Every structure is written in structure tokens, then in C-alpha cells.
Amino acid sequence: MASPSQSGNDSGLLAREAAGDNAHAYSVSEISNALKRVVEDRFGHVRLRGELSGVKRAASGHLYCALKDEKAVIDGVMWRGNAGNLAFRPEDGLEVIASGKLTTYAGRSKYQIVIDTMELAGEGALLALLEKTKARLEGEGLFAASRKRPLPFLPDRIGVVTSPTGAVIRDILHRLADRFPSEVLVWPVLVQGQDAARQVSEAVRGFGALPESGPMRRPDLLIVARGGGSIEDLWSFNEESVVRAIAESPVPVISAVGHETDTTLADFAADRRAPTPTAAAEMAVPVRIDLAGFIADLAHRQQKCAMRPVSLGRERLAARSERLPQPGSLLQPQMQRLDEASEALRCGLQDRAVEARERLQSDAARLSAPLLRQRFREARTALANTRLAPRLIVQRIARKGELLDNQSRIFASLDPKAPLQRGFALVRDGEGTLLTSEQQAVQADALAIEFKDGTLRVGQQSSRPTTPAPRTKPRTPKKDGPPENRGQQDLFG
Structure with a gap:
């Protein structure tokens, strides 16, 4: 008899393969x-x-x-x-x-x-990728106007990054030769295809890595150029590596990719965009003939500016010289005054001579010898009669004596040593400076006390004496004598 687990139920606790079953259990x-x-x-x-x-x-x-x-x-x-x-x-x-x-x-x-x-x-996806790349690089500031550098006015050496076999390089060289011949360095690259972006970016960085001096020095200006084409043909110049290489270039860059209607991200990163490669060559250098004409015009203007003050000075000098009077007319009044003064001088001298002759003739009579001797005798007699009065001399001597007595009394009253005769003394320190207060005497190391008959030198033992000096009783004036002399005696005697 079959077990209940085997009858009417295919599932069990253990997996079993039935006879004739082709359902293989795969791992x-x-x-x-x-x-x-x-x-x-x-x-x-x-x-x-x-x-x-x-x-x-x-x-x-x-x-x-x-x-x-x-x-x-x-x-x-x-x-x-x-x-x-x-x-x-x-x-x-x-x-x-x-x-x-x-x-x-x-x-x-x-x-x-x-x-x-x-x-x-499709092209729509390509344009979408272009817009996304542009927005991302623009957010980094690679297209900012503040990063744009001015192009050199007259570059001595120009670097060109383009295909060496296309018509672009021939157009650039031909245009440069027509306008202003310059030294051109060409870095050959692919401008289309899978490896074009890498070669263009390496060329731009290679030009920037050249030394600033030497035979193979760095160019003064770069031109990145390519002819026209579809968006797929120009896509290499939209690559991020090319855009970053142009933005980081130490040399100013002109982007000349495609025709005037074509726009690539390299145009936004470059310092200047040219609509065509030929226009890039025109931007790079000025026209030599125009420049020479401009320089000649500047030289002519400089000469005119330099000569203008001279011509103006001549015109002003001529105008002022015409307004000046003739030299003869300027001297005519002075000449007339000179003539009048000469005539007056001649007449004056003649009159003066006549007057002097007449005076001399009139004085000649008074200058005779008998007259001079008479006047001499009169002067001697007047001198002999003149006597000096002694009273005048005595009065003058008396006035001078009184003045001398007054000066002597003033000198005696002002003599600092006169009070020494009456018991006063002068106190000086060791250096001879006169002391006028007790504080000065206490601070002095030594004292010199001058009396009427000599000087006593004292060396201090302490800063202040222990026993105060006795005070002298004031003297009572004598009763005798006139009443007007009973008051305070004169300090100077």
C-alpha cells in the first residue's frame, strides 16, 4: 500500500526525478x-x-x-x-x-x-551637446570679456595653426605679404577627423611653451584657422580640449574657423574672432602703405606744429613793427630839448662870466695891499682888547665839582661792603656764590663769612644747627642830637 505522501501529491520534502522525466534541473x-x-x-x-x-x-x-x-x-x-x-x-x-x-x-x-x-x-543632438558644453565652459568664465587681451599692433612673428595643404594657409600668407610682410610659423595639424582636436590643442600649447627669446622664440600672435564646412566638419574646434588650450594660451589668439556664418566654441575662447582666415590676416597686421602714409602725415603735422609758432611770431612781429613809430620821430623832442639846453647853457656861461668879471673888478679895489694891511691892524687891536672873565671858568669848575660829589655819594651808598663797617657780614658758599636764605646756607658744604677785616671759612658738621643763635637786642637810639636824627639810623652811615 502506497504512503499518503506518494499518492495524489507531486510535491515532497526531497526533490526526486521520476522515471522518464526530461525536465533537467539546471544550475x-x-x-x-x-x-x-x-x-x-x-x-x-x-x-x-x-x-x-x-x-x-x-x-x-x-x-x-x-x-x-x-x-x-x-x-x-x-x-x-x-x-x-x-x-x-x-x-x-x-x-x-x-x-x-x-x-x-x-x-x-x-x-x-x-x-x-x-x-x-542627428544634427539636433549635436547642437544640444554644443549648447551644453558652451553653457558649462561659460560658467567657468572661459568666455568672459574681461579675459580678452588686445592684439599687438605690429607683430614681428605670427604663428598659424592649420592644415599645411589647404587653401587657408595660402590665403593667410598671401594676405600678410600684401599688407605687411611678417615672419610666419606654421604648425601643421589635422583640421577635421577623430585626431584633429588633439593636434590643434597640442599645437596651441606648443606655441605657448616656446621661449620668449632666442632663434625659435614664441610668436607674438596666433591664428587658429580652418575653411568652411558642416557642423560635423568643424566639430573639432568645439572640443573642450581645444577651447581650454586657446583660453590658457599666453599668446593672443585669433580664431578664424569656417565662414562668416559658422560659429564654434573656439571663437568664444579666442581673444578675437575673424569671419574668415583672410580677415584674420587683415586683423593681424596693418597695411604697410597706409601705415607709411600715416607716419608721413604725422611727420608733416609735426613739422607744421613746429613751424607754426615761428610763422605766428613773424606775423606778430611784422604787425607790431608796423605800429612802432620811426626812430627819428622818437628822438625829435629830445633833440629839440638838447638844442634848447645847449643854447641856454651857452648863454648862461656867458652871463656868468660877465658877472664874475664885474665882481672881480669890483673886488680888486678892496683887495689892494694898503686896505689889507689896515684890516689886519684892526683885527689885532680887537684881539688885544678881548679879555677872558675868570668868573665864567670858576662857575664851570664849581658845577663839575658838584656833579662829582653827587656821583661819589651815590657810589658810597651803593657799595655792598659799606655795611661791613657796621657789623654786617656777607655769607658765601664754597664756590663763592652769595647766599641769601637759611635754606641755601644749610645745603652748602662750606661757608665763607666775610667781615670788615677778613673772611672766616666754616665747614658745616650738620644740616641744621642744634642751638639757635641768640638774637641781638635792638639798639636804642641816643637821646642827644638833633630831633630829626633820633629815628632809624642810616644803613650806609
């Missing part, structure tokens, strides 16, 4: 590998169109992302070798077409696409 690895082979065999090469999401570049160089549309999403991976050959920088939101094969990832039981190549899905 997880076996089923994963089987699925991998099926998927890879069925979808060995596919092209997927979708929007990039979750773009991430690992430290190993591999690129991980996801492709999505409105209803589904699929993971994608791009190995380092293929990721390094991308012509653009993958970012979230870009619509791309990825080519590769589908496979599964057993570690997560997910299927994914291994991408071999990736391209932008």
Missing part, C-alpha cells in the same frame, strides 16, 4: 550561460537609438551608461579602447545611436549592450 550558472549564448547568437550586432542616462567613466577608463526611450531602458558598457576613440564627450540627455552586441551579465541577471561605437543621433 544558475548553466542557465545564465545558456541565456548568454542565445542572446549573443541572436543579437550579435545591433544598433540602438536612445537617450543617454547615468553616464559614468570608471577609473579604468571604461564607460558605463544606460540607453532609454519612453517605455524601456537598457544598460550599456563601452570598454576603454573604444571609449577613448569617441569623437565627443558623452553626457546625460544626449540622443545617440550605439552599435554593438547584446549580452547578459550573470552577476546581476541583467542583459546589456556592449557598445563598440557611439554617434550622435
Whole structure:
């Protein structure tokens, strides 16, 4: 009899294989590998169109992302070798077409696409990538107007980054030769294709790395040029490496990429944008003939400016000389006055001589010898009769004697040593300075007391005497004598 567990119930505690059962129990690895082979065999090469999401570049160089549309999403991976050959920088939101094969990832039981190549899905996606790159670099300040540098007026050496075989370099050289011949250094690069961005950025940095002096010195100006083309043809000049190289260049840069309607990010990073390569050559140097004419005009203007004061001075001198009077007319009044003065002098001298002759003739009679002898005798008699009065001399001597007596009394009253005769004394310190107070006497090291008959020198033993000196009783004036002399006696006797 069968057990209840074996009748009417296929499930049990232990897994058993029934006889004739073809449902083999696969392991997880076996089923994963089987699925991998099926998927890879069925979808060995596919092209997927979708929007990039979750773009991430690992430290190993591999690129991980996801492709999505409105209803589904699929993971994608791009190995380092293929990721390094991308012509653009993958970012979230870009619509791309990825080519590769589908496979599964057993570690997560997910299927994914291994991408071999990736391209932008149309010009719209390319323009979207361009706008995103522009906004990001502009946010870093690479396109700021404050970073723009002025171009040198007359560069001695010009560096050109362009293709050496195209018509661009010929147009630039021809235009430079017509305007102002200059030394040109050409750095040949690819201007289109996968490696063009790297070569252009290396050329710009290479020119900036040259020394400032020497035979192979750094150029004074750079021209990054390319002819016209589609947005795909000009895309190398939108690459971030080229934009950063131009922005970091120590040499001023003119961007001349494409035609006048073409615009690249290199134009925003350069110090000046030229609509065409020919226009870039025109910006780089002035026209030599125009410059020579301008210099000649400046020289002519300088000469005119230098001669202008001279001509103005001549005109002013001529105008003022015409207003000046003639020299003869200036001297006529003075000449007339000189004539009048000469005539007056002649007449005056004649009159003076006549008067002197008449006076001499009149005095000649008074100067006769008998008259002079008479006048001499009269003068002698007057002198003999003149006597000096002794009273006058005596009065003069008396006045002088009184004046001398007054001066003597004043001198005696002002003599500082006169009081010494009446018992007073003069006190001096060791250096001979006269002391007038007790404080000065106490502070002195030695004292010299001068009396009427000599000087007593005293050396102090203490700062202040212990016993005060006795005071002298004031003298009583004598009763005898006239009443007017009974008061205080005269200090000077």
C-alpha cells in the first residue's frame, strides 16, 4: 500500500526525478550561460537609438551608461579602447545611436549592450551637446570679456595653426605679404577627423611653451584657422580640449574657423574672432602703405606744429613793427630839448662870466695891499682888547665839582661792603656764590663769612644747627642830637 505522501501529491520534502522525466534541473550558472549564448547568437550586432542616462567613466577608463526611450531602458558598457576613440564627450540627455552586441551579465541577471561605437543621433543632438558644453565652459568664465587681451599692433612673428595643404594657409600668407610682410610659423595639424582636436590643442600649447627669446622664440600672435564646412566638419574646434588650450594660451589668439556664418566654441575662447582666415590676416597686421602714409602725415603735422609758432611770431612781429613809430620821430623832442639846453647853457656861461668879471673888478679895489694891511691892524687891536672873565671858568669848575660829589655819594651808598663797617657780614658758599636764605646756607658744604677785616671759612658738621643763635637786642637810639636824627639810623652811615 502506497504512503499518503506518494499518492495524489507531486510535491515532497526531497526533490526526486521520476522515471522518464526530461525536465533537467539546471544550475544558475548553466542557465545564465545558456541565456548568454542565445542572446549573443541572436543579437550579435545591433544598433540602438536612445537617450543617454547615468553616464559614468570608471577609473579604468571604461564607460558605463544606460540607453532609454519612453517605455524601456537598457544598460550599456563601452570598454576603454573604444571609449577613448569617441569623437565627443558623452553626457546625460544626449540622443545617440550605439552599435554593438547584446549580452547578459550573470552577476546581476541583467542583459546589456556592449557598445563598440557611439554617434550622435542627428544634427539636433549635436547642437544640444554644443549648447551644453558652451553653457558649462561659460560658467567657468572661459568666455568672459574681461579675459580678452588686445592684439599687438605690429607683430614681428605670427604663428598659424592649420592644415599645411589647404587653401587657408595660402590665403593667410598671401594676405600678410600684401599688407605687411611678417615672419610666419606654421604648425601643421589635422583640421577635421577623430585626431584633429588633439593636434590643434597640442599645437596651441606648443606655441605657448616656446621661449620668449632666442632663434625659435614664441610668436607674438596666433591664428587658429580652418575653411568652411558642416557642423560635423568643424566639430573639432568645439572640443573642450581645444577651447581650454586657446583660453590658457599666453599668446593672443585669433580664431578664424569656417565662414562668416559658422560659429564654434573656439571663437568664444579666442581673444578675437575673424569671419574668415583672410580677415584674420587683415586683423593681424596693418597695411604697410597706409601705415607709411600715416607716419608721413604725422611727420608733416609735426613739422607744421613746429613751424607754426615761428610763422605766428613773424606775423606778430611784422604787425607790431608796423605800429612802432620811426626812430627819428622818437628822438625829435629830445633833440629839440638838447638844442634848447645847449643854447641856454651857452648863454648862461656867458652871463656868468660877465658877472664874475664885474665882481672881480669890483673886488680888486678892496683887495689892494694898503686896505689889507689896515684890516689886519684892526683885527689885532680887537684881539688885544678881548679879555677872558675868570668868573665864567670858576662857575664851570664849581658845577663839575658838584656833579662829582653827587656821583661819589651815590657810589658810597651803593657799595655792598659799606655795611661791613657796621657789623654786617656777607655769607658765601664754597664756590663763592652769595647766599641769601637759611635754606641755601644749610645745603652748602662750606661757608665763607666775610667781615670788615677778613673772611672766616666754616665747614658745616650738620644740616641744621642744634642751638639757635641768640638774637641781638635792638639798639636804642641816643637821646642827644638833633630831633630829626633820633629815628632809624642810616644803613650806609
